[in-house]
Amino acid sequence: MLARRKAGLTQTHLADKSGLTQVSVSQIENGRAEAGICTLHKIAAALDLKLSELLAGVD
Numbered sequence: 001m002l003a004r005r006k007a008g009l010t011q012t013h014l015a016d017k018s019g020l021t022q023v024s025v026s027q028i029e030n031g032r033a034e035a036g037i038c039t040l041h042k043i044a045a046a047l048d049l050k051l052s053e054l055l056a057g058v059d
Contacts, residue, residue, distance in 0.1 A: 003054055004029075007047050017046035 004014050004025075011029070015022040019042055027033035028043075035043065044054040 003047050003049060009047070014043070014046055018042040 004011070007014075009017070011025045012022045014020075015025045018025075018039075020039065024033065024039075025043075028035045028039070040054065041051055044051045047054065
């Protein structure tokens with residue numbers, strides 16, 4: 001996840017900040033799991049981004 005890397009966070013740090021597991025973060029980043037809207041909101045908040053900013057780079 002480019003936004004995570006730009007924020008200087010590891011998957012573990014993002015997981016801690018968002019209340020997710022590191023495994024979940026990894027699976028979402030690698031396309032092995034889809035994130036629901038609630039999960040995306042948690043990730044955006046952990047990265048201090050608006051949801052629209054988080055999704056801006058997604059195809």
